[in-house]
Amino acid sequence: MARLVTSSSDAPSNAALAPGLYIVATPIGNLNDITLRAVDVLSRCDGVACEDTRVTGKLMKHLGLSKPLWRYNDHADERDRARLVDSMATRAVALVSDAGTPLISDPGYRLVNAARDAGVEVQTIPGPCAAIAAITLAGLPSDRFLFAGFLPVKEKARADMLAEFAMVDATLVFYESGPRLTKTLGAIEDRLLGRRVAVAREITKLHEECRLGSAVELIAHYEAKPPKGEIVLLVEPPQETDASAEDVDALLRDALKTEKPSQAAAKVARATGADRKALYARALELRE
Secondary structure: OOOOOOOOOOOOOOOOOOOEEEEEOEOOOOHHHOOHHHHHHHHHOOEEEEOOHHHHHHHHHHHOOOOOEEEOOOOOOHHHHHHHHHHOOOOEEEEOOOOEOOOOOOOHHHHHHHHHHOOOOEEEEOOOOHHHHHHHHHOOOOOOEEEEEEOOOOHHHHHHHHHHHOOOOOEEEEEEEHHHHHHHHHHHHHHOOOOEEEEEEOOOOOOOEEEEEEHHHHHHHHHHOOOOOEEEEEEOOOOOOOOOHHHHHHHHHHHHOOOOHHHHHHHHHHHHOOOHHHHHHHHHHHHO
């Protein structure tokens, strides 16, 4: 029988950590998801750089640990980074986000970049990540995906970004908030017509949910039951176009209920890959 061999350098120890930057993933909901290695690093580091000292303070209290907490978030400037990097010459600094893996939709990459430029040793302690957890829940293709963080707040910028991703042959992964969810689903229906969408929310928490369906179905559900908590949105890749003429006509008729012929043609072209000019001509026929 094969035996797992652990080197002495991997085993937990009471010895101080070597100076440097330690990127530590923390739970996204269930606190039991923290790894043994993360607990070991947090117990032996000299201090923790975090987004919100109150949030990280609760985690440290849960773990029975007490360490200096230094705020490092979106508002940190070059001086804040410089002070942290200077301290890494003699101290072990753990970097955490409020939840999940640092640098995923947070500003930590600038600190990592500055540390590397200064010759500081950087190590990662992997663990929970909402985007990866959602991919495992959704049941959409997972062999290739594109994580795009948060979509823009403004309607046109959001629509333009979705149009940019329309022909990306991969599952699209976004972060979203509850109040913006239905508007974002509407933009997905407009720009990525006919694709299945998954809404994963409250992952690893008591009310974990992953709902899969069309954007229209999901809009109806969440308008009736406004969502709370942090959300991951996943959109399936574009399908190979083998739509029949009847299928294309059905999509055009549906689009023409709310769109001009040119807009309907563009919408169906994005969904099927069919020629836009031909679709425009057919849309004019159907409208008449």
